[in-house]
Amino acid sequence: MLRRIARSIQAARVLAAKPKEVLLTSTPSEQERYARILSGSAEVYPLDIAPVTVVKTDHKGLVDLVSAWSGARKSATLAQDLNLDDLLSIEASNPMKGIARRSQDDETLWNLAMIGQPEAEKHSDGTGVSVAVLDTGVDYTHPEIAARFTSEKGFDAISGGDPIDRHGHGTHVAGIVAGKKVGVARAATLYAVKVLSDYGSGSDGSVMRGIDWATRKNAGVINMSLGGPGRSQAFQLVVNAAHEKGVVLVAAAGNSGREEASYPAAYEHVISVAALDQNKERANFSTKHKTLDVSAPGVSIYSLKPRGGYATHSGTSMAAPHVAGAVALIRAVTENDPEGVLKRTAEERGEWIEYGAGLIRADRAIASERSVAARTLSQANNILRRYIL
Amino acid sequence: MKEIIVTYNADQLGYDPNGGLEQVIDIFEQDPKPESALYVANTRFGVELGAIIATYTTDDPKALLERIKVAYGTAISYVEEGGPMEAYTAPDAEREEGEEETDRTD
Numbered sequence: 001m002l003r004r005i006a007r008s009i010q011a012a013r014v015l016a017a018k019p020k021e022v023l024l025t026s027t028p029s030e031q032e033r034y035a036r037i038l039s040g041s042a043e044v045y046p047l048d049i050a051p052v053t054v055v056k057t058d059h060k061g062l063v064d065l066v067s068a069w070s071g072a073r074k075s076a077t078l079a080q081d082l083n084l085d086d087l088l089s090i091e092a093s094n095p096m097k098g099i100a101r102r103s104q105d106d107e108t109l110w111n112l113a114m115i116g117q118p119e120a121e122k123h124s125d126g127t128g129v130s131v132a133v134l135d136t137g138v139d140y141t142h143p144e145i146a147a148r149f150t151s152e153k154g155f156d157a158i159s160g161g162d163p164i165d166r167h168g169h170g171t172h173v174a175g176i177v178a179g180k181k182v183g184v185a186r187a188a189t190l191y192a193v194k195v196l197s198d199y200g201s202g203s204d205g206s207v208m209r210g211i212d213w214a215t216r217k218n219a220g221v222i223n224m225s226l227g228g229p230g231r232s233q234a235f236q237l238v239v240n241a242a243h244e245k246g247v248v249l250v251a252a253a254g255n256s257g258r259e260e261a262s263y264p265a266a267y268e269h270v271i272s273v274a275a276l277d278q279n280k281e282r283a284n285f286s287t288k289h290k291t292l293d294v295s296a297p298g299v300s301i302y303s304l305k306p307r308g309g310y311a312t313h314s315g316t317s318m319a320a321p322h323v324a325g326a327v328a329l330i331r332a333v334t335e336n337d338p339e340g341v342l343k344r345t346a347e348e349r350g351e352w353i354e355y356g357a358g359l360i361r362a363d364r365a366i367a368s369e370r371s372v373a374a375r376t377l378s379q380a381n382n383i384l385r386r387y388i389l
Numbered sequence: 390m391k392e393i394i395v396t397y398n399a400d401q402l403g404y405d406p407n408g409g410l411e412q413v414i415d416i417f418e419q420d421p422k423p424e425s426a427l428y429v430a431n432t433r434f435g436v437e438l439g440a441i442i443a444t445y446t447t448d449d450p451k452a453l454l455e456r457i458k459v460a461y462g463t464a465i466s467y468v469e470e471g472g473p474m475e476a477y478t479a480p481d482a483e484r485e486e487g488e489e490e491t492d493r494t495d
Contacts, residue, residue, distance in 0.1 A: 232472065234394045234467075
């Protein structure tokens with residue numbers, strides 16, 4: 001009697017919900033029988049992992065089934081041999097609106113997943129490494145990166161003023177380097193070095209001044225999401241000087257899509273970065289060249305825009321800061337040459353003139369350096385033991 | 390306007406990196422004075438070689454170079470024309486749902 005009351009209450013709930021499908025829970029031994037009999041009047045999907053059967057039926061079929069189960073009345077359409085005693089429950093199937101849809105972050109931060117940033121971040125966040133972003137300036141007030149700046153925001157090589165970004169390019173790039181949610185090295189320090197005007201253009205002279213300033217400020221990494229066709233001996237001297245002082249220079253390979261040299265990417269001692277799409281294929285705009293070093297995501301990259309917003313951009317400009325961020329992660333845990341580490345641990349993709357050593361993998365790079373550190377420590381301990389004993 | 394980059398031998402220009410000059414550009418006492426100047430040291434074969442890289446902008450590069458040669462001729466290592474630099478953003482392949490905007494720089 002109690003079971004009949006309980007079933008009646010449940011049946012009323014199911015009918016009130018007007019579901020398009022119901023879930024039948026039975027004993028395991030009866031699941032197949034229910035499925036077979038109901039399949040004559042409804043769409044039936046028995047689950048393998050539990051004695052649950054999903055039944056899709058129209059309203060009439062639903063009323064029939066539920067009424068019969070509750071004992072309210074006999075089913076007119078269901079087979080008479082459907083013994084419903086072993087049918088433990090009938091529940092309305094709740095609609096799962098949007099459950100399969102990825103969140104915006106998942107959708108737009110594929111780039112970080114592709115280089116293994118989430119795994120790498122468990123062991124390194126770039127603490128203690130400063131990255132100079134040589135660009136159109138940076139909106140250092142953006143909430144995602146404001147905490148990454150010290151009181152000295154940076155340097156304006158264009159007009160000697162405030163290195164704030166009025167263009168948008170530099171802020172997007174800086175976000176990829178160290179943005180709180182969208183960045184690679186989320187604890188690195190940033191410098192805004194304005195070497196491109198508010199219209200996005202500059203010259204060899206302004207960029208050289210930017211490198212010089214960043215080197216004197218002991219930046220660990222310099223990102224240059226910019227370039228031009230002209231080679232300059234003076235520029236190479238400036239790069240050499242920065243390199244000698246331990247600065248790692250990273251530059252975008254260029255967006256011509258052709259095989260050609262772009263500078264500063266093609267200078268010696270500069271890590272030249274090609275762009276990949278979401279399928280890890282070379283972006284069609286990414287410049288090809290023998291001086292390429294590595295590849296990184298560069299198509300539809302979600303990052304920051306000035307005055308607190310977000311935007312999506314594409315370009316080798318977007319690929320380079322992934323590498324700059326990864327270099328910051330590496331420098332935070334090892335003194336080994338970051339370029340060598342990145343190349344050694346890269347995911348090979350194809351021809352060198354298109355991909356360099358391949359897709360950078362921050363996770364592999366950090367794991368590799370931690371493994372080297374552990375091995376070195378172990379060897380040191382062994383030597384110590386030998387002397388002590 | 391064109392950008393002219395002149396690389397000078399720092400020694401021959403009389404520049405001492407530890408000499409107490411407030412700014413590198415102050416070594417240029419005669420006209421034409423550059424808009425900017427920076428000192429870089431490169432080590433070659435164990436020897437540190439200092440260079441001063443000076444940047445000028447002018448509408449008449451030929452005339453400017455004549456004046457530079459007169460003033461600092463013996464210290465000049467080489468002269469180059471500065472090239473343009475631009476931000477490397479490409480047109481976006483697609484726009485993500487919910488984005489506020491998609492800027493194009495090129």
